[in-house]
Amino acid sequence: MTGKRAGGARRIQIMDAEEIERTIARMASEIVESNGSDLLLVGIHTRGIPLARRLAERISVLTGAEVPVGRLDITLYRDDVGPWRPAHQQPLLKETVLPVPINDLVVFLVDDVLFTGRTIRAALGSLVDYGRPRAVRLAVLVDRGHRELPIAADVVGKVLETTSTEDVQVHLAEVDGDDGVWVGKEAGHGG
Amino acid sequence: MAVESASELKRKDVVGIASLEPAEIQLILDTAEELLEVARRPIKKVPVLRGATVVNLFMEPSTRTRFSFEMAEKRLSADTLNFSASTSSVSKGETLVDTARNLMAMAPDYIVIRHPNVGAPHRLAEVVPASIINAGDGINEHPTQALLDAFTMRQHFGRLEGLNVVIAGDIRHSRVARSNAFLLNKMGAKLRFAAPASLLPAGVEELGATTFLRLEPALEGADVVMMLRIQRERQAAVNFPSAREYYDFFALTEERLALAAPHAVVMHPGPMNRGVEIDSAVADGERSLILDQVTNGVAVRMAILYLLAGGRGAATADS
Numbered sequence: 001m002t003g004k005r006a007g008g009a010r011r012i013q014i015m016d017a018e019e020i021e022r023t024i025a026r027m028a029s030e031i032v033e034s035n036g037s038d039l040l041l042v043g044i045h046t047r048g049i050p051l052a053r054r055l056a057e058r059i060s061v062l063t064g065a066e067v068p069v070g071r072l073d074i075t076l077y078r079d080d081v082g083p084w085r086p087a088h089q090q091p092l093l094k095e096t097v098l099p100v101p102i103n104d105l106v107v108f109l110v111d112d113v114l115f116t117g118r119t120i121r122a123a124l125g126s127l128v129d130y131g132r133p134r135a136v137r138l139a140v141l142v143d144r145g146h147r148e149l150p151i152a153a154d155v156v157g158k159v160l161e162t163t164s165t166e167d168v169q170v171h172l173a174e175v176d177g178d179d180g181v182w183v184g185k186e187a188g189h190g191g
Numbered sequence: 192m193a194v195e196s197a198s199e200l201k202r203k204d205v206v207g208i209a210s211l212e213p214a215e216i217q218l219i220l221d222t223a224e225e226l227l228e229v230a231r232r233p234i235k236k237v238p239v240l241r242g243a244t245v246v247n248l249f250m251e252p253s254t255r256t257r258f259s260f261e262m263a264e265k266r267l268s269a270d271t272l273n274f275s276a277s278t279s280s281v282s283k284g285e286t287l288v289d290t291a292r293n294l295m296a297m298a299p300d301y302i303v304i305r306h307p308n309v310g311a312p313h314r315l316a317e318v319v320p321a322s323i324i325n326a327g328d329g330i331n332e333h334p335t336q337a338l339l340d341a342f343t344m345r346q347h348f349g350r351l352e353g354l355n356v357v358i359a360g361d362i363r364h365s366r367v368a369r370s371n372a373f374l375l376n377k378m379g380a381k382l383r384f385a386a387p388a389s390l391l392p393a394g395v396e397e398l399g400a401t402t403f404l405r406l407e408p409a410l411e412g413a414d415v416v417m418m419l420r421i422q423r424e425r426q427a428a429v430n431f432p433s434a435r436e437y438y439d440f441f442a443l444t445e446e447r448l449a450l451a452a453p454h455a456v457v458m459h460p461g462p463m464n465r466g467v468e469i470d471s472a473v474a475d476g477e478r479s480l481i482l483d484q485v486t487n488g489v490a491v492r493m494a495i496l497y498l499l500a501g502g503r504g505a506a507t508a509d510s
């Protein structure tokens with residue numbers, strides 16, 4: 001663990017690249033053990049997508065079968081986006097791609113950080129508009145607590161004790177250029 | 192891409208292309224691209240505008256634009272109210288404002304307006320707090336048509352910049368041509384108008400197009416050929432001798448289309464007069480994007496409704 005000064009605030013590194021890879025490998029075997037075949041991994045924008053791809057690679061090594069990977073933009077299902085709000089910036093829409101029909105599959109939603117649970121509620125609302133999976137499960141790299149809805153993850157990389165004002169930053173090389181997880185007081189993305 | 196996308200529409204209304212920044216046009220097109228996917232789902236509806244009320248105020252006949260808006264509104268889960276009024280009862284600006292104030296008593300979030308008078312949506316935007324979307328005002332603008340046309344061109348060619356676009360026919364009475372001219376100039380396309388002199392508007396040179404009085408020379412090297420409907424309802428007989436004569440000189444036939452670039456595509460805002468401005472063989476041919484335009488229109492209108500939801504309390508678009 002290394003402390004890092006950035007913008008005057010202290011950031012503590014919780015995971016490095018090696019630990020993230022180890023964690024993803026463990027998550028992949030948990031997914032295989034409990035769910036077997038007929039899997040679809042669906043990454044939630046932004047960092048859920050590379051995470052889902054890495055999990056799928058690990059799973060296909062374990063099982064010898066390709067696992068389809070989709071990507072989901074939950075913006076149109078958020079509970080804080082709509083015409084009743086005062087003037088604000090509408091979030092930019094991103095691409096949703098589900099490569100196969102989701103009926104009767106076990107769909108694993110994949111995200112980097114589980115926090116309030118509101119993103120996952122929106123994702124569940126979105127998924128049912130595409131079909132009726134056999135089951136929907138949730139895999140996250142970091143569970144930082146402070147749920148505001150009755151939502152729990154099935155596969156968790158790491159549980160982090162945080163205060164609600166702390167910022168959890170996950171970096172993944174595909175998006176950020178490097179791998180790592182930090183906790184700090186800086187403003188930024190925090191799932 | 193030539194023009195960077197804006198991060199938001201900082202406005203309450205979309206009343207014309209004239210007042211939109213290129214980056215805002217890009218944002219609308221980018222947003223529409225993601226919304227196109229909603230139509231391909233088993234359940235073609237997203238909840239983002241639930242609780243919002245949209246009044247469709249159509250003071251002029253319209254089928255496809257009204258249906259397209261209504262479908263866009265419903266796919267975003269908005270509630271819709273349709274008002275069609277005869278033009279005679281609301282032809283004066285004052286009456287329009289009164290109508291709008293009465294509608295505002297029902298607290299709509301959006302008013303989509305088509306009106307025979309130039310500037311009616313702009314006037315409405317000043318007096319009511321709802322977001323106003325212009326669905327065609329007289330011979331002035333039809334911004335959502337120009338946006339869906341641009342979307343369709345971009346979808347096909349991957350860009351707007353540098354495209355050679357011919358708009359042919361009744362330019363004089365066409366708000367579609369005006370809005371397209373504003374948009375294509377802002378986005379770096381090269382525009383040509385082809386029309387008989389009697390169907391060109393006064394001040395055509397201000398619209399930034401090279402003007403041709405015959406169709407054939409305009410078509411040379413064209414990437415897009417957009418044929419306009421002959422609007423008999425807006426014309427004096429003097430402008431337009433006969434459909435037969437018009438066909439002979441200005442209709443898009445397969446022979447004339449061969450003068451355009453080999454990869455050229457054909458567009459038409461509809462409704463078409465087959466055998467007047469366009470041959471059926473061309474309208475139904477493999478280079479026709481006419482039905483893509485209809486599909487794309489819903490996505491473009493969804494994008495505007497979605498993006499304007501952030502603009503409550505923003506200043507009115509222009510005046």
